[in-house]
Amino acid sequence: MPAYGIVGAQWGDEGKGKVVDFLAEEADVVVRYSGGSNAGHTVINEKGEFALHLIPSGIFRPHVDAVIGPGVVLDPVVLLGELESLNERGVDTSRLFISDHTHIVMPYHIMLDQLEEQARGNNAIGTTGRGIGPTYVDKVARTGIRLGDLLDETYLASRLENVVAQKNRLLTRVFDADPIDFDALLAQVRSWGNALRPYVASVEHRILDRLARGARVVLEGAQGAMLDLDHGTYPYVTSSSVSIGGACTGLGISPREIVGIIGVFKAYSTRVGAGPMTTELDDEVGHDIRERAWEYGTTTGRPRRVGWFDGLAARYSATINGFTSAVLTRLDVLDGIDPVKICTAYEADGKRIHRFPSEPGLLERATPIWEEMPGWSAPTAGITDISQLPPEASAYVRRIEDVIGCPIDLISTGPRRDESIVVRPIILR
Ligand code: IMP
Secondary structure, three states: OOEEEEEEOOOOOOOHHHHHHHHHHHOOEEEEOOEOOOOOEEEEEOOEEEEEOOOOHHHHOOOOEEEEOOOEEEOHHHHHHHHHHHHHOOOOOOOEEEEOOOEEOOHHHHHHHHHHHHHHHHHOOOOOOOOHHHHHHHHHHOOOOEHHHHHOHHHHHHHHHHHHHHHHHHHHHHOOOOOOOHHHHHHHHHHHHHHHHHHEEOHHHHHHHHHHOOOOEEEEOOOOHHHOOOOOOOOOOOOOOOOHHHHHHHHOOOHHHEEEEEEEEEOOEEEOOOOOOOOEOOOHHHHHHHHHOOOEOOOOOOEOEEEOEEHHHHHHHHHHHOOOEEEEEOHHHHOOOOOEEEEEEEEEOOEEEOOOOOOOOHHHHOEEEEEEEOOOOOOOOOOOOHHHOOHHHHHHHHHHHHHHOOOEEEEEOOOEOOOEEEOOOOOOO
């Protein structure tokens, strides 16, 4: 004890990278528990600006162990590139530990992700094209290759031969694509094994031992709860358990270890890829927010869809995760926008809806009911003290607190570590 889960509470891109980097000051271990290089966590600190896709955002704190857990799917090309670029910029990566149970994103997963998206036509999900879905499919189908497999050359060769034969049948006969050259792939995968060997560890035991000795462990989520495979807006979701339950299954820790579940909310909504987004703004305000906040994907560069804060989705997310604290990010983006709006109900089929709906198709038909609040003209950007917030911004924060049903303990007023208002300490010493 104790572990703290940091979960994206909307559709991802809430600013978890900054929040984890900030909270890592008080932590001993930071662990990524789900997703893969579809994530893009931006961290700005004294060494510069970094976009991390796989390495936990705690890597910048020299006293912190940065751990990649077995629930993550790992693309070695991305990871090795990330390690190289961090090392070039003077970041010590010797405290990175990767679970030997982590599944490897293979080149055929990336090919299949793209081929499957093309085959979906108008029903495409808008995946990041990073091979995430097909890697999780293989994990569940028990045809995945795990990091530990890369360390045993004989075992790797026989297992990979079997899997590649199956993938080649799929690639050539279903998708009419070129087959994979087994020998070239084996050589590539062996070289990954050699490069990653120093980082491979039995992290489950390591985390449990550290927890037993009282270390503070931050569980770093990726994406957002509305993209959760089970609880999100299926089928427009990612393929992993984004919510807090994923931290337990993805790491092998008991829910009893988790003393704080922190939901990270952006002061408005964004979504990348297809799928319903009831509060989406297709107007000047949406355009203005996208440009001033540079709402473009860290991983794919795609423009993010922008909308007002969706209170129903937010409350649903708070409920399924049981948030004990919330963090509100990018409040400063709304500076000067008047009025600001929160969606507090939907309307569909002539009825008012007060709970995030699960009936198929209902969300697609729903329209938002807005609550309008006065905006604020004095800037909140860079404010570090709650008493300095303009009264209208304070009222907006309090209303969001009401809507989600849990206290906002940290407010982010800019991308840098120090541009933060600590309302109440989240990680207790
Ligand atoms: P996948 O995870 O690449 O399979 O993509 C599935 C859906 O999740 C798509 O709509 C993606 O845009 C979305 N998605 C995946 N990762 C992220 C993320 O880190 N931020 C925002 N959206 C994401």
